[in-house]
Amino acid sequence: MLLKRWVAAGGDLVKRALPGYCAFCLEPLEGGVSWCSACYEQLPWNHPACPCCGDQLTSNHQTLCGHCVSKRPAFEAAHVALRYALPINKLVHDFKFNARPRAGMLLCELMQDSLPSPPFDAIMPVPMTPQRARERGFNQARWLALELARQSGLPMLEARRLKQGPSQRQLNRQARFANLAGAFVVDTPPPAYVAIVDDVVTTGATAHALALALRRAGAQRVDVWAAARIPLVVDDA
Numbered sequence: 261m262l263l264k265r266w267v268a269a270g271g272d273l274v275k276r277a278l279p280g281y282c283a284f285c286l287e288p289l290e291g292g293v294s295w296c297s298a299c300y301e302q303l304p305w306n307h308p309a310c311p312c313c314g315d316q317l318t319s320n321h322q323t324l325c326g327h328c329v330s331k332r333p334a335f336e337a338a339h340v341a342l343r344y345a346l347p348i349n350k351l352v353h354d355f356k357f358n359a360r361p362r363a364g365m366l367l368c369e370l371m372q373d374s375l376p377s378p379p380f381d382a383i384m385p386v387p388m389t390p391q392r393a394r395e396r397g398f399n400q401a402r403w404l405a406l407e408l409a410r411q412s413g414l415p416m417l418e419a420r421r422l423k424q425g426p427s428q429r430q431l432n433r434q435a436r437f438a439n440l441a442g443a444f445v446v447d448t449p450p451p452a453y454v455a456i457v458d459d460v461v462t463t464g465a466t467a468h469a470l471a472l473a474l475r476r477a478g479a480q481r482v483d484v485w486a487a488a489r490i491p492l493v494v495d496d497a
Contacts, residue, residue, distance in 0.1 A: 283366055284347060294369055303370075304345040306489050313464045314338030314484070316491035327433075327492070333464050334471035335482045340461055340489040341374030348488050352459055356400045364400070367459065367487040368407045375485065381451035383409060383485065384417040384474070386458045386466055387444065389424045404487070405457040417454065419446045419473060433492065436465035444470045446477035455485040462490045 282289055284299040308317040310325035313333060317325060342348050355363035385405035393399055409416040423443050454474050456467050461484060471482040 283362070294366060304343040304348055306340055306343045309338075309340070309489070311337055314340035314461055314486070314489045315464075316343065316489070325492075333468040334475060335456065335464075335467050335484050338461060338464070338467075338484040338486070338489070339371075339375050339455070340484070340486045342370060342488045344460055344488040344490040352488055356459060359398045364403055364407065368404060368411065371404070371408065371485060371487055372411060378412055378414060378455065378485070379453065380414060380455040380483065380485075381453045382415045382417050383412075383455045383457050384419055384446075384450070384470070386456060386470060387419050387421040389421045392421075392424050401458045404459060408457060408485075417446075417448070417450055419444050419470060433463040433465070436463050437468065440465050440469035442469075444473040446473045446479075449478045450474055452480040453483075454479045454481075455483045458484070458486045460488050460490060461486045463492065 280289055281287065282296040282299055283294050285296060287296050289296060306314060306316070308320050308322070309315065310317055310322075310328055312324055312328040312335075315325045315327065344352065351363050351366060354360045355367060383405050385399065385401035387402070388396065388399050405416050408414070421444055456470050456474075458467065461467060464484070467484045471479075471484075474482050
């Protein structure tokens with residue numbers, strides 16, 4: 261498989277990929293696309309998935325995941341076409357922690373390819389506190405939103421993050437939601453339909469908190485538009 265060559269190389273091929281070649285296997289391409297059909301078909305597509313939060317469903321007969329059945333988040337739907345698995349997880353890591361623009365552009369292209377006609381009135385990236393932004397030097401969600409806004413023509417809105425709190429990485433689902441309560445504020449009234457942009461969705465706690473802030477500010481519907489979803493293997497709610 262062509263995609264396995266990219267995985268075996270640790271994802272380094274994407275760093276060297278040039279226009280006219282598949283970003284994953286470096287096979288020559290025509291027509292200005294970024295990947296070949298063989299690699300595209302092998303990507304970890306998020307099917308079946310909960311239409312509300314994007315989490316992996318265990319059966320095609322399910323309409324919602326268990327979390328959304330018991331308590332739906334403040335956002336209406338999650339548009340997340342891919343799962344956080346090889347090679348997408350390596351692509352996200354390369355973008356998020358190494359600030360590789362080529363990796364970011366590929367994620368943007370995959371997001372747009374899965375949603376070619378976004379129905380939103382505007383998009384909003386998940387914000388960082390000023391302190392965290394200075395520490396990181398890079399807000400991957402804002403970078404994605406800026407590029408998606410440029411390519412789609414949608415306006416990009418901004419929110420403020422009032423508190424950062426402890427890292428979400430070591431917290432379970434319930435603690436993540438509690439950690440982010442009241443974390444965001446939207447100062448300017450938004451349009452009716454807004455999509456929150458992020459690189460990865462895990463529990464949906466961040467999007468839920470930001471969606472609450474958007475609804476308080478006047479948004480009638482809030483969706484999530486992200487590059488990848490990490491399946492919740494263990495129900496720890």
